[in-house]
Amino acid sequence: MKFEVASNMMLQHLQLIARVIASRSTLPILESVLFELEGDKLRLTAADMANRMSTELTVNNIGGENGTFAVPERILLEPLKELPDQPIAFEVNTDSKAAQIAYSNGHYTFVVQDASTYPQAAALSQDAITSVLPAESLMSGLSATLFATSQDERRPIMTGVYMDFFEDKLVFVGSDGQILVKQEDANVRSSQRSAFCLPRKACLLLRSVLPKLEGNVQLTYDNNYLHIELGDYTLTARLLEGRYPNYNSVIPTSNPYEVKVDRLQLLSGAKRVAIFSNPATSMLRMEFTPDGIRLSANDIDFSVAAEEHVAADCPADMNMRIGFKSDVFQTILQGMSSDEVIITLADQTRAGLILPAENEPGISLCNLLLPMKLIGE
CATH class of the missing domain: 3.10.150.10 (DNA Polymerase III, subunit A, domain 2)
Structure with missing residues (x-):
């Protein structure tokens, strides 16, 4: 399997999704980035135990061969940061797991991992709800409320941003018990009443991507997971469990x-x-x-x-x-x-x-x- 891609493009996509990877993971494979090549489309995925972020970019598939493999994040990011922008060529032998990245005046080799052990994406239930809202509205709501969320893991539901959908508005809430921030956005309408609490890490991941987007984003969610389409990026996040306090009463x-x-x-x-x-x-x-x-x-x-x-x-x-x-x-x-x-x-x-x-x-x-x-x- 061999493909070419611009080094800066690869670096930009990797830097964003690599924020998902936890510093320490109980699953060693989650310290790696999943590569899935199909035709001229390369899908990159990074995950931890609760979040999964993917992005897709166009490459030059030289051999026309498809395949999947995983590479430890540290092996990819650090060398790419030191390269000037130029075409780089990935060559991977999926049988021997030997891999090489070649650039204008050199190359480096490493070993890839079997992609079959990489966790699959969580599936949403059939009764999942879909909402569409402007990327600007989501960014505004998260920015206004995230700082007020709690750092106390003993009350997990308070560590995230609560998103409360009404037919005539969307309400964002963040609180740690001492401070409460509520932002109502009447520019966002919903076909049905629903709500969920998005964890802090997922909020931070969204804030890193949303400024690059224009137009609308699509949220699909059930009682356990949120899946959101962000242009070339997708994020699946496990939602916080529990009942959020009645914010209006305080x-x-x-x-x-x-x-x-x-x-x-x-x-x-x-x-x-x-x-x-x-x-x-x-x-x-x-x-x-x-x-x-x-x-x-x-x-x-x-x-x-x-x-x-x-x-x-x-x-x-x-x-x-x-x-x-x-x-x-x-x-x-x-x-x-x-x-x-x-x-x-x-x-x-x-x-x-x-x-x-x-x-x-x-x-x-x-x-x-x-x-x-x-x-x-």
């Missing part, structure tokens, strides 16, 4: 105080002041008065403190102090595109909402953040 609907403030001014001020916060708590204190917002932080252990005033449109009867975790607060502001944000509050013990003053057409974004306890108050 979002306050009647916070009496509403503050409008310039997002970038508040963000830059929070960044400066937070440098002086205690690393153990990372608390940013915010005092709201009719004159604006006073940001403050201190670290008693090192006798350092900072304070800064930010102009804001606060209610005339507002006088409240509240504490937020500074790094999470900054991440929320950084992920928003609106020039101004609206902060709604009830008191220093209840969750606050951080909302964009202006949303993209059809988009509604809500960030919920639980406050930190202010010592002595």
